[in-house]
Amino acid sequence: MRLAGRYELMEHLAEGGMAEVWLATMHGDAGFTRRVAIKQLFARQNDPSFERMFLDEARLTSRLHHQGIVSILDFGVEAGRPFQVLELVDGFDASRLARWGQEQGKPLPVGLALSICAQVGHALHFAHGAADDAGAALNIVHRDVSPQNVLVSRAGDVKLSDFGIAFAEGRLEKTVGGIARGKPAYMAPEQAVRGAMDARTDVFGLGCVLHALVTGESALRDENAL
Numbered sequence: 001m002r003l004a005g006r007y008e009l010m011e012h013l014a015e016g017g018m019a020e021v022w023l024a025t026m027h028g029d030a031g032f033t034r035r036v037a038i039k040q041l042f043a044r045q046n047d048p049s050f051e052r053m054f055l056d057e058a059r060l061t062s063r064l065h066h067q068g069i070v071s072i073l074d075f076g077v078e079a080g081r082p083f084q085v086l087e088l089v090d091g092f093d094a095s096r097l098a099r100w101g102q103e104q105g106k107p108l109p110v111g112l113a114l115s116i117c118a119q120v121g122h123a124l125h126f127a128h129g130a131a132d133d134a135g136a137a138l139n140i141v142h143r144d145v146s147p148q149n150v151l152v153s154r155a156g157d158v159k160l161s162d163f164g165i166a167f168a169e170g171r172l173e174k175t176v177g178g179i180a181r182g183k184p185a186y187m188a189p190e191q192a193v194r195g196a197m198d199a200r201t202d203v204f205g206l207g208c209v210l211h212a213l214v215t216g217e218s219a220l221r222d223e224n225a226l
Contacts, residue, residue, distance in 0.1 A: 003024075003040075003076065003078040003083055004074075004078060006027045006028065007024045007025070007026055007027075007036070007038055007083075007085060008024055008025045008026075008027060009022045009023075009024050009038060010022065010023045010024055010025055015042075018041060018042060018050045018053070018054070018164075019039050019040060019041050019042060019054065019164075020039070020040055020042060021037055021038065021039050021040075022037070022038040022040070023035065023037065023038075023088070024036050024037065024038040024085075026073075026085070035088050035090075036073060036085050036086065036087065036088050037086040037087070037088045037089075038083055038084070038085060038086070039083065039084040039086060040081055040082070040083040041054050041082050041083070042081075043081055053164055053165070054082050054084075054164070055075075055082065056164075056168075057084070057162075057163050057164045057166070058072055058075045058082075058084050060138075060140070060163050060166060061084075062075075063130060063132070063138070064126070064127055064130060064163075066122075066123055066126040066127075067157075068119050068120065068122050068123030068126070068158060068159060068160055069123050069126070069127065069159060069160050069161075070086055070087055070089060070151065070159045070160070070161040071086065071087040072084055072086055072087075073085045073086065086161075089151040089152075089153050089157070089159050089161075090153050090155075091151060091152050091153035091154045091155075091157075092151070092152060093147060093148050093149070093150060093151055093152070094116060094147040094148075094150040094151075094152055094209070094213060095146075095148045095150075095212075097152060097213075098113075098147060098212065098213045098216060099216075107214065107215075107216065108213050110214055113210060113213035114210070115158075116152065116158050116213065117206055117209060117210045117213070119158035120145070120150055120158060120160050120206060120209070121203075121206060123158075123159075123160040124142065124145070124160065124199070124202050124203070124206065127140045127142065127160075127163075127166075128140060128141075128199040128202070132169075132170075136169070137169070138168045138169050138170075139167070139168060139169050140163075140166055140167065140168045141166060141167040141168075141197045141198060141199065141201050141202060142160070142163060142166050142202045142205075143165050143166055143167055143182050143191060143197070143201065143202070143205075144162060144164070144182050144183065144186075144205075145160075145186060145202050145205030145206050145208075145209060146183050146185075146186040146205065146208075146209060147209055147212055147213065148183075149161050149162045150209065165182065167197060184220065185208065185212075185217075185218040185220045186205045186208045186209065186212075186218055186220070187205065187220070188200070188201045188204035207219075
């Protein structure tokens with residue numbers, strides 16, 4: 001199966017609440033090829049808010065050019081289903097790395113966990129300071145800093161992914177109805193009660209990530225979200 005005539009879907013990699021991810025090959029002129037990741041909205045999604053969130057994520061990520069953030073390469077719609085073309089990170093998410101270590105009785109070394117989180121910290125610092133073309137602050141808050149969204153390549157690169165629920169100026173879709181989006185075990189208190197958020201909200205989440213990589217679980221593992 002091909003999307004837009006040039007992205008050949010090869011292998012199903014993962015799926016989340018509103019989209020699935022595929023390993024794909026991008027085909028160009030003169031035999032050019034490149035392996036990419038395709039993130040496509042589920043066909044069963046018929047809620048316009050999901051499409052707006054998906055487009056928000058694509059627009060926001062397109063402004064974040066940093067070695068520690070997964071890059072978006074293209075965006076399109078096939079048979080009514082929007083899709084994003086992302087750089088392929090050949091590796092695993094930090095949650096799987098930590099879990100494998102725990103299962104083998106070999107927790108992730110503290111130095112390695114610190115290195116991973118330091119690189120995520122650099123990516124977050126860049127995102128928090130991002131501005132639009134006119135120089136106005138975007139006021140980005142990722143809101144979902146968790147081990148599942150930290151990708152570690154086989155070559156040792158660390159990339160922050162999934163800005164799908166990130167807050168930023170100019171979003172089409174706003175969080176309404178008392179919904180606190182994010183993972184409770186990595187959620188700062190002000191996010192859980194839908195209070196005012198800023199960069200410190202993500203720093204709190206990153207602290208929980210470090211705790212989880214070292215011990216196997218977040219410090220908030222037993223806490224009620226509220």
